[in-house]
Amino acid sequence: MTRTHRAWHRIIWIGLAVAVGLGFGLALALRPAPAAAPGPVMERAR
Amino acid sequence: MSIGFKAVQWNRAKLVYDAFLLSGVIVFIGTFIAAEALLHPPKDAGGWIDLRVRAFGVCALLMLTIILSIGPLARLSPRFLPLLYNRRHFGVLTFLVATLHASFMIEWYIAQNALPSLATELTKWPDYGKFIGFPFKVLGLAALLILFLLASTSHDFWLVFLTPRIWKALHMALYAAYGLAVMHVALGAMQSNRNPAIPMLLGGALLLVTSLHLAAGRRERRSNRTAMAPDGWLIVGPPRSIPDKCAAIVSVPGGERIAVFRDGAQVGAVTNLCAHQNGPLGEGRIIDGCITCPWHGYQYRLEDGCAPAPFTERLVTYRVRINHGNVEVDPRPLPAGTRAAISIGT
Numbered sequence: 001m002t003r004t005h006r007a008w009h010r011i012i013w014i015g016l017a018v019a020v021g022l023g024f025g026l027a028l029a030l031r032p033a034p035a036a037a038p039g040p041v042m043e044r045a046r
Numbered sequence: 047m048s049i050g051f052k053a054v055q056w057n058r059a060k061l062v063y064d065a066f067l068l069s070g071v072i073v074f075i076g077t078f079i080a081a082e083a084l085l086h087p088p089k090d091a092g093g094w095i096d097l098r099v100r101a102f103g104v105c106a107l108l109m110l111t112i113i114l115s116i117g118p119l120a121r122l123s124p125r126f127l128p129l130l131y132n133r134r135h136f137g138v139l140t141f142l143v144a145t146l147h148a149s150f151m152i153e154w155y156i157a158q159n160a161l162p163s164l165a166t167e168l169t170k171w172p173d174y175g176k177f178i179g180f181p182f183k184v185l186g187l188a189a190l191l192i193l194f195l196l197a198s199t200s201h202d203f204w205l206v207f208l209t210p211r212i213w214k215a216l217h218m219a220l221y222a223a224y225g226l227a228v229m230h231v232a233l234g235a236m237q238s239n240r241n242p243a244i245p246m247l248l249g250g251a252l253l254l255v256t257s258l259h260l261a262a263g264r265r266e267r268r269s270n271r272t273a274m275a276p277d278g279w280l281i282v283g284p285p286r287s288i289p290d291k292c293a294a295i296v297s298v299p300g301g302e303r304i305a306v307f308r309d310g311a312q313v314g315a316v317t318n319l320c321a322h323q324n325g326p327l328g329e330g331r332i333i334d335g336c337i338t339c340p341w342h343g344y345q346y347r348l349e350d351g352c353a354p355a356p357f358t359e360r361l362v363t364y365r366v367r368i369n370h371g372n373v374e375v376d377p378r379p380l381p382a383g384t385r386a387a388i389s390i391g392t
């Protein structure tokens with residue numbers, strides 16, 4: 001790769017790695033909690 | 047303006063590479079579908095389509111991860127260079143697998159008689175302002191469009207037409223495609239499915255690609271430090287420090303790298319950029335008396351940087367000398383094809 005390509009390559013992949021890493025971390029942290037088990041609720045309703 | 051068409055030059059190595067690639071994809075998808083069908087048997091036709099969607103999607107993401115790992119792996123160890131040889135076919139096959147993943151997804155909506163709800167999902171504009179709940183299929187579609195652009199310009203015709211510099215810059219869009227694909231899964235399957243394997247595998251793949259790039263970058267930075275003689279020539283080191291039929295790579299401050307090869311008693315310096323795809327010539331070897339690019343095997347004579355007949359590619363060369371027992375290189379380039387190698391008489 002030419003020097004310019006190497007510089008671009010470095011900027012692009014570091015920027016993307018940080019952005020995607022943050023996005024992935026956020027998506028993991030903000031995952032909705034699993035739906036509550038329906039059993040007891042159904043029993044209470046009955 | 048016109049440009050000559052050059053057909054794909056098939057050879058045994060490419061056929062073997064493609065055969066391995068294709069069988070790997072078939073085995074992976076077959077195993078994925080068989081294992082999932084055994085563990086969680088699909089209940090209806092829609093379930094089977096969904097299984098195919100997941101199998102091809104996982105395969106495409108895995109292939110993208112491997113493609114992005116090949117470059118740094120080959121820089122860290124020459125053992126991985128054979129993987130780099132036909133990486134373009136790897137990329138085209140990845141595009142085909144990703145296209146099948148998308149087409150099965152559409153098939154699923156058709157089978158559920160719910161195609162209009164796909165259109166509603168993609169045009170629900172308020173969702174574009176959300177993070178969780180973002181229309182993740184758009185991210186996958188954008189990644190697929192980038193893969194299409196790269197696959198359709200992967201032929202050598204486009205390499206010559208666009209020039210290696212522009213072609214290489216264009217194909218860096220693969221990083222964007224990978225980022226979009228990772229977020230497509232993170233905001234899609236990872237939200238709707240609580241299986242811990244999804245974030246573990248996705249995060250692991252991301253970590254692998256990042257770590258390999260960091261390791262390769264660190265190694266490159268070390269090779270960028272080149273000592274300089276008082277008159278500006280670059281000091282490479284004693285002739286014996288360059289392994290026979292290999293090169294030492296030196297960096298010109300603010301310029302391109304130079305590959306200094308030794309073939310027995312002959313030492314010569316050429317640009318580190320291959321005329322084909324700007325591959326790192328200095329990471330190649332001298333085979334049959336010619337400098338051979340590690341990426342696709344393009345060859346050049348050590349003495350003048352010219353490709354042997356009937357080929358016409360020529361490399362920029364550099365003057366070399368022996369000074370105080372060290373090989374030194376003049377960082378000012380000579381016109382391409384200038385005879386500049388010297389005999390060191392060892």
